Amino acid sequence: MQVAFISDIHGNLISLNAVLADIDREQVDELVCLGDVATLGPQPRETVDRLRELACHFIVGNHDDDVRDILGTWQRDDHPPFIKEAIEWCAQELTQEQLDFIGSFQSRLELALDDNLTLLCFHGSPQSTKDVILPTTPDDQLDAYLRGYRATVLVGGHTHVQMLRRHKGMLLVNPGSVGIPMDQQPPPQMPVLYPWAEYAIVTVQNGNINIELRRVAVDIQAIKQASLSSDHPLQWANLWPTK
Numbered sequence: 001m002q003v004a005f006i007s008d009i010h011g012n013l014i015s016l017n018a019v020l021a022d023i024d025r026e027q028v029d030e031l032v033c034l035g036d037v038a039t040l041g042p043q044p045r046e047t048v049d050r051l052r053e054l055a056c057h058f059i060v061g062n063h064d065d066d067v068r069d070i071l072g073t074w075q076r077d078d079h080p081p082f083i084k085e086a087i088e089w090c091a092q093e094l095t096q097e098q099l100d101f102i103g104s105f106q107s108r109l110e111l112a113l114d115d116n117l118t119l120l121c122f123h124g125s126p127q128s129t130k131d132v133i134l135p136t137t138p139d140d141q142l143d144a145y146l147r148g149y150r151a152t153v154l155v156g157g158h159t160h161v162q163m164l165r166r167h168k169g170m171l172l173v174n175p176g177s178v179g180i181p182m183d184q185q186p187p188p189q190m191p192v193l194y195p196w197a198e199y200a201i202v203t204v205q206n207g208n209i210n211i212e213l214r215r216v217a218v219d220i221q222a223i224k225q226a227s228l229s230s231d232h233p234l235q236w237a238n239l240w241p242t243k
Contacts, residue, residue: 001030001114001162001204001208001236002026002030002201002204003029003030003119003202004023004031004106004199004200004201005033005067005121005155005175005199006019006032006033006034006199007156007158008035008160008178009033009037009038009041009177009178009179009240010036010040010041010063010177010178010180011038011043011044011138011179012042012047012178012197012220013041013046015197015218016047016051017050018197018217019197019199022214028201031055032057032058032111032155033051033056033057033059034059034061034121034155034156035061035062035064035129035157036062036063036064036107036157036158037058037061037064037102038063038064038090038094038121039067039091039178040086040087040090040179041226041227042229042230042232045224047152048102049098053100057109058104059106059109059121060105061104061105061158062129062130062158063087064102064129065092065213067087072225082233086233087233095109099235108120108122113153113202114207116152117152117153117207118151118152119151119152119153119154120149120151120153121154122154122155123156124157126146127145128145130158131158131170132185133156133158133174134161134163139171146167150170152170153171153211154173155172155174155175155202156172156173156174157175157176157177158174159174159183159185159209160176161174161176161177161184161185162213163176171209171211173200173202173211173213174200176200176204176215177197177198178199179197180239181193181194181196181198192239193240194215195241196215197215198215198216199214200212200214201214224240225237
């Protein structure tokens with residue numbers, strides 16, 4: 001059994017296509033998207049169209065809720081103004097059909113890796129899309145985030161930082177971010193982004209578990225051009241390194 005995990009694409013079609021090409025070469029059994037698919041980046045509409053072509057399980061992220069609620073509670077959330085402006089722009093780019101597709105995402109997903117090993121997928125934690133699980137999260141806080149849930153492997157996104165952590169016999173995995181891989185969490189006002197896309201593969205064979213945190217080279221100039229070719233309000237092109 002081999003499962004690939006993508007997360008936090010954020011409207012970055014160039015990076016999504018690079019990751020999907022790498023996954024295609026692996027011929028995985030299952031593909032899981034852990035949410036935050038269309039906001040912040042300059043190609044929300046094209047990104048959603050690409051995702052709809054896939055045989056994939058979709059988990060809802062906090063930005064997926066936000067983009068469907070532009071006139072609701074998210075405006076009272078703790079997003080800074082430039083993030084709110086970008087979310088609103090992305091929401092206006094999406095069709096109702098695309099928004100309905102995002103609205104079909106599930107909160108959690110459980111899969112059997114084999115007869116004895118189990119997998120639990122979510123965005124932030126099993127309790128909330130906004131919970132932040134890091135290598136430095138205290139054990140007691142992590143216990144609260146995972147209360148009532150247990151699996152051999154737990155996979156979540158949200159932080160944009162790749163992670164592999166052991167906790168009370170369980171393995172916690174974060175595949176990182178396809179579209180906005182960050183250098184730290186929480187980020188500064190404007191984060192520093194890495195010049196690659198991130199994802200993960202979990203492989204189970206004969207009771208053995210192998211976890212790969214992968215980085216895929218991306219065309220930074222194409223990402224910048226996608227931003228410059230749109231009227232996206234966020235200075236997306238300026239977030240990426242020059243090389």
